[in-house]
Amino acid sequence: MVLDDVAIRRALVRIAHEVVERTETLPELYLVAIPNGGVPLARIIAAQVRAISGLEVPVGILDTTLYRDDLTARGVRPPLRRTEMPSAVDDRAVVLVDDVVSTGRTIRAAMDALMDFGRPRSVQVIGLVDRGHRELPIKIDFVGKNVPTQREERVVLRGLSGDLEGPLEVVILESDGGAA
Amino acid sequence: MTGRDLLGIEGLDRTDLERILETAERMQEVGRRDVKKVPTLRGRTLINLFFEASTRTRTSFEIAGKRLSADVVNFTPSSSSLTKAESILDTAMTLDAMDPDAVIVRHKVAGVPKRIADALAAPVINAGDGAHEHPTQALLDCFTVKQEKGRFDGLTVTIIGDITHSRVARSNLYAFTKLGAEVRLAAPPTMLPTGIESLGAKAYTSLREALEGADVVMVLRIQQERLDGQPRRRDRARSRRPPPERDPRPGAQRRRGADGRPVSVRGALGEARGMRASGARSARQASEGDRARVGVVEEVRGEERDG
Amino acid sequence: MASGRIWIRGGRVLDPSTGRDEVADLLVEDGKIAAVGAGLAASGGEVLEAAGAWVVPGFIDLHVHLREPGQEYKEDIASGGRAAVAGGFSAVVCMANTQPANDDPSVTEYILDRARQESPARVYPVGAATRGLAGEVMTEMVALVDAGCVALSDDGKTIMDSGVMRRVFEYSQLARVAIITHAEDRTLVREGVVNEGPVSTRLGLPGNPSIAEVIHVARDLMLAELAGAHLHVAHVSTAGAVDLIRRARERGVHVTAEVTPHHLALTDEATLGYDTNTKMAPPLRSETDMRACRAGLADGTLDAIATDHAPHAVHEKDVEFTAAPPGVIGLETAVPVTLDLVRANELAPLEWVRRLSTNPARIIHRAGGSLAVGAAADIALVDPERRWIYDPAKGFSKSRNSPWAGREMIGCAIATLVGGVLVWDVERGVLLP
DSSP: OOBOHHHHHHHHHHHHHHHHHHOTTGGGEEEEEOTTTHHHHHHHHHHHHHHHHOOOOOEEEOOOGGGOSOHHHHOSOOOOOOOBOOSOOTTOEEEEEEEEESSSHHHHHHHHHHHHHOOOSEEEEEEEEEOOOOOSOOOOSEEEEEOOOOTTOEEEEEETTSSSSSOEEEEEEOTTSSBO | OOSSOBOOSTTOOHHHHHHHHHHHHHHHHHHTSSSOOOSTTTTOEEEEEESSOOHHHHHHHHHHHHHTTOEEEEEOOOGGGGTSOOOHHHHHHHHHHTOOSEEEEEESSTTHHHHHHHHOSSOEEEEEETTTBOHHHHHHHHHHHHHHHSOOTTOEEEEESOOTTOHHHHHHHHHHHHTTOEEEEEOOGGGSOTTGGGGTOEEESOHHHHHTTOSEEEEOOOOGGGOTTOOOHHHHHHOOSOOOTTOOSTTHHHHTTOOSSOOOHHHHHHHSTTOOOHHHHHHHHHHHHHHHHHHHHHHHHHHHHHO | OOOOOEEEEEEEEEETTTTEEEEEEEEEETTEEEEEETTOOOOSSEEEEOTTSEEEEOEEEEEEOOOTTTOTTTOOHHHHHHHHHHTTEEEEEEOSOSSSOSOSHHHHHHHHHHHHHHOSSEEEEEEOSBGGGOSSSBOOHHHHHHHTOOEEEEETSOOOOHHHHHHHHHHHHHHTOEEEEOOOOHHHHTTOOEETTHHHHHHTOOEEOHHHHHHHHHHHHHHHHHHTOOEEEOSOOOHHHHHHHHHHHHTTOOEEEEEOHHHHHOOGGGGGGOOGGGOOSSOOOOHHHHHHHHHHHHTTSSOEEOOOBOOOOHHHHSSOTTTSOOOBOOTTTHHHHHHHHHHTTSSOHHHHHIIIIIHHHHHTTOSOSOOSTTSBOOEEEEEEEEEEEOOGGGSSSSOOOOTTTTOEEEEEEEEEEETTEEEEETTTEEOOO
């Protein structure tokens, strides 16, 4: 167990506060979630930001599959996920939301995808867990928890009730899928 | 999907079809973006090998490939080999030398894409072969129906026209049947190929009966050059007589007892639920076609990389 | 032919002409069968150990395309003759559709002359029934037969004009040979390339309906009956034709018929991969038709197994299914493919041999199909159990168009004698005098 539901929500509250503090033009804030794990996290953060500032923050969903550069190496074929971008990204202060950040390749793909939607004023990144092993010069602006891991381990966000709607947890899995 | 080729719907199962349709749906969103292009197939080469001219389908595949950032090469066999017997092995070897990542083949003779696929390392997508299959057209039709109806289970799909010579009818028959719909084929007996019911559809010679309660109606073009001595269109539409007592075709009994009134194609089509002006539909289908084919190309991409 | 003694020892001798089916020795002397019996005392000469093998009259293939003269890139008399003996055939009947067609005694003499020089197997030419196989003007049938033709046929160029066909049957009485027909109504076949039915519908290829054969067999039976001629129906492929032939024979029509190994062993399902080596004329038919052909062969309605050995070059077959010429080679695979009927208990070994040798000899009025003392020593040794993989590239035919390429075969001819001379030994290959 890396983070239980309470710890996750506590981290997200803190991150929401940091985002509000460090975003100069808060009305331009646009949370863009990377599915699947980023989606519930972005919604929770958006609700927190609203509670803190009274501002309604748009939440977009941006699938990065078509922008990935590592499909060959992965050997599996990830399905395409839904992309929903309710607002234009031009001149917005976009904050990408991902559950677990490691090599940085997903963030790279997300930035490429984002640029095809327009020209944001700035792009920052929220990672609930940063497990290291970075392969690209990608910085996480808002981190929930740094978790040192072995490269072959897998760190996943999962829902206790089967989907990502209810209570959440972050766990480390062996590469064969069992909990460590 | 069987292997990495897409040679027909016959070899697919429901899961394959649903996955491709879902991909097409996702790709629809990409098509609405300002930048309608994703880098997925950057540096990859698609070859459009069209032995039989079809600007519409070829362009659709070209757009699909380009949306995925592939380099698309239109390889048009010399006009002489369009009429003469073509060495399939020679063709495959010529293509292999170009080191393509996928080859899209259209040919007027059934089976040529299969033979090229057998001889070629790269995956082959069938863009229509003779009267065999036209899988991407069927996927497009399924996509349209899914957009309109939201489901396939319990739908009745009626296909009208020259079934014998139609690859679209065969691919649609397989696709809709696999997805849970009931498929009816309506044509005069001369345009219903032998044994068509063994493929899972019901055959009708009475247009009225075939259209009764149909949710989706598809009308195939009848090519005059294939009429082969059959009477004019009007007579087929008017067909008022029930089949003779001993109609050897399967399903004949079910068709007997059709009412005696003349049925005009136009009037009968109007009765079918869910029909809209076909002109508007085909214009919209044109852009959806690109989407569906992006889905297919994307699908082959993944299979290819998995290998 | 050369003489010398050959002892064939300890094999199961199967001779339909005498009904013999027993383990025995066989002595060949001066090109003839000198003695048959158990425990013959060998003294001098070559010995062929045949224990475990069947010793049978050399097979006679009623339907072969040797392609010479004119299309030697597909096959010639030398290569076809080698393929024949390697398949256990001591004689082949070659069709008239050469270039030029065998419609003139000079062509017949050319073929026979070449065969004497080049072919280890006996070659019996079929003369054309009409000039240039055009279906219009009859050939000089008597002259063709005098030159050595054993039957008359336009084969694949089916004579559609019933009036011409009637005269062909009537005139053939003078020549006293069978008229062989490739029974297909071309107006029903049209563009058809595979059997019309669920398979052609799935393939999206134009269908060739079985009725095209049945209707033509019916016509030819009626015309042959009217003329009192001998009709031999080539490569029967449909249940309907088997039925018509059976009934015609019952009422006394002089009709004989053959069936190919591929129509006995394969159905139209074999064409589902669009392999042009499954494209034949007539096409591979339905399961029902195949069963009817097997039953017809078993009950004697179909007299003979004939291969319709039809060589085509690789480049001719490597094209669109509709553009490829129909036909497959069959001389080197007929034995294992048709032994399947014996293994399935549909045909007794003696009856199998009868349909490959004794009956064909009778149909063309030539010696052969017998192991009786005094008969020409045309003999095949068959190992019914031997397993081998068929590779057309290693075969003797110049062509490779076989639906059985790469398949495991059970059974083969391990030796073939023609006129008392060993011309094929599975261990040593084709032996030429």
